Amino acid sequence: MPATASGGARPEEAAEAPSASTSASVCMGTRPEELTARLVAAGPAAGAGCVGAAGGGGGAEVEHERVLALREIKNQIIGNRTKKLLYLRLGAVPAVVAALASPGASPAALVQAAAAAGSFACGVDDGARAVLDAGAVGHLTRLLAHPDEKVVDASARALRMIYQSRLAPKFDVNIGKNMDFVLSLLNSENENVTELAATIISHSCESSAEQLSLCSAGVPQKLISLFGGSMNLRDACLDSITAIIRNNRETASRFASMDHGKVFRSVVGLIHDRSPRTRLLTCLCLIALGHACPCHFQDKQIKTKLIMVLLELIEEPGQVGDEAPLALTTLIKDSLELQKQALMTNAVEKLSSHLLANSLETRRAVTILLALSELCSKLEESRSQLMSVEVSTLILEALKHDWADIRVAACSCLKNISRSPKVLSGGRLSCDTVIAPLVQLLCDSSTSVQVAALGAICNIAVNLTPRKSVLLHSGAVSQLVHLSKSMDPTLRLKSVWALRNIMFLLSPRDKDFVVKELTISTLSSLICDSEHFVQEQTLALVHNLVDGYLESANYVIGEDGMVIDAISRQLNNASAPGVCIQGMFVLANIAAGNELNKEAVMRVLLPHRTDCAKPSFVVKFLQSKDKQLRVATLWCLLNLIYPKCEASSGRVVRLQSSGVIPQVKNMINDPCLDCKLRVRMVLEHCVDNADDCFT
């Protein structure tokens, strides 16, 4: 079998290159199977003091062969995912790591083995797993103390790769001697080692306890002192500082006050650094600081500068430009003030033109779309700006793109644009052009796309009132009903939410259509869903269903009372407050109907065969700390005893004897004004009805 071209020993090369590797490669062959076999056969290193290695050929020669085999494997796998997977399957990793473990291994072998191990862990999850399973971390850590500087470099680099991988082992600084270890690494003269320390720190900031310990141990100060080192080291330290302060008010404010704020100001200065990567990392650090302790971050100037710098960074090639829009999204998230600021610096325009000028099939397109989506979340003007002909066309195109991430981002844009009342009244993003593709995405193979499409449809449904026929004729309802039965709770939640929005202010005929698609039995089972969020949305859906038209109450109390039974069950089961509130609103609406309806509600509130020991949930609700629940319950009671009539009086008596009215009397001085008003009205009607009794 000829040596593969990738391996590399071609006759011409062997002649001109003086390196030993090429000539040896001719002897040993460069096929992966051969190499792996030779490495495994070479066994553990003979060691300097070993006498009489079995099978002749001194230890030195075997060691030399091992070095060459390791070097060849390393050169084949670096950068090459396919080769990594091949060598993984051949079982090369344990042999490589074994070379690290050998007590007598030469520095040359250790350097090559470390490089190979690090490379296996880079970018390939299976490789990282194999390297970890073989125990590489322990050996490489030990080798950080090796006398040969090259071995230390190689081990530090390899460990760095491992700790940067997705499967990196947990490293808790609060356990054992871990903190001392990190501190000793930080104090090293070797930049590869200090960079490793920074990487480990970034990785081990999962809990606030870890962040606090690092802060207390003086790590931020140490990291800042390393800013004077090389650019790469400074970047790594910036990243570590961000990890220490992220979402932690305590560490963030301690950092901001370090050295009377001088440190903070020097970090701010880095916003204008020559290196784009440093600028981006600085922005991320300041953004984290701003979120963790807003009080230290009042300066509007810095925020404006951040927006401007990030908008410029979008033009940078490579990873920096790809991630800058994401940083911008994080910065402006949920902040009306910052979104206004961004709008004033022409963010929408700049991002849109960049999007239009480049291919959709890039990570940058995804992050830009997400940034544009966030920019439109609160501001009407951003939405108008975004809906130019070119961008609307692009977004529609993106809905059908091959990449799931692009589809998700496009749906996210549409969701926020649809918050605008103007959007669906014409223009490119009209109901006809948007609804059909969105409904199609409800059947998408990716769950995240389905969820994102549901979000957009939810908002469109709200804003389409009263012209919902478009939605109803698009096949959306049957898709939504289908998703409401999904195994995934998020899909159930969002599809029910969309149905709820559709149901809002719908005509009786259309309500009928939706209920027929959904079926009463599905509705009942959704009311008793395993997730309380789904229960709540379903009850809100029913609330919208019975709102406005008397006959709609039949959906709830008709068909053997399946729905009202389900509601009753939930109200009696100490469910989440949101569920109870919606449930009471439904009952209140039904109680506004005729006698049959009122009696049906009474049966829920005061079941016939009560064991008197257990008080009605009504009393519990009236005592709730949640004012919405108290108000909803009071409305229900009000509707039960109004208008004044014989039946109403009867109900008053029953409510009186079950302790409900006495509880209402206790609420005369309820702190909530709305409640107070309803309490007064209930009591007035009780008196009204009582008067009747006495005549």
Place this chain on the structure above:
Amino acid sequence: MFLSRIVRHDLDSIDSPSSMASSKKVVTREEWERKLRDVKIRKEDMNRLVMNFLVTEGFVDAADKFRIESGTQPEIDLATITERMEVKRAVQSGNVQEAIEKINDLNPTILDTNPQLYFHLQQQKLIELIRAGKINEALEFAQEELAPRGEENQTFLEEIEKTVALLVFEDVKNCPYGELLDVSQRLKTASEVNAAILTSQSHEKDPKLPSLLKMLLWTQNQLDEKAAYPRINDFTTAALEDPSI
């Protein structure tokens, strides 16, 4: 009184025949040279600029000699420059495998974290095989090495197609994409390699000197709108050319 004299002086300039043609301020060569003489520049700064240029471009012997003769310390270890230059030389002479091995000896994380560079090196390898007329080896290499790159990352597919297309044509030099066989392609790859190594060593990949010259050009262009003054039009001579009136 003092103020009015100055104003009159300015008025004189404006009224003088030489500046009648435009409203720009005119600066004579004599004035300009006088002002320039007043500007102080430190010798050490100049030396550092030169050293930065030599080091970034990789002129290691010159850098060493300059270090000895001027006493200026190089910003990075000259030994690393030697290694970097060996890699660059290997690429420029078409020995891609040697270059890859040297890069991995220098810093094994570079090619693992620069997929585009790794791809371009493998592409260059294929080009060299085609150039040497080793069509069978080239085909095997394209299949075993370049195709997987395309599977791992779709953005490389177009480049792969162009390169593989070279295999189809008899007269390779004159086919479409024939420019891939040009020496300039080797230089492009070599330059990419150089930049990646410099970045991994935390060194800026561009020397400072070109930035200064760009600044000069830009500043002159800005000033052109406001004044007529002796310009530097030829960087190599830095000769002041009288303002055209």
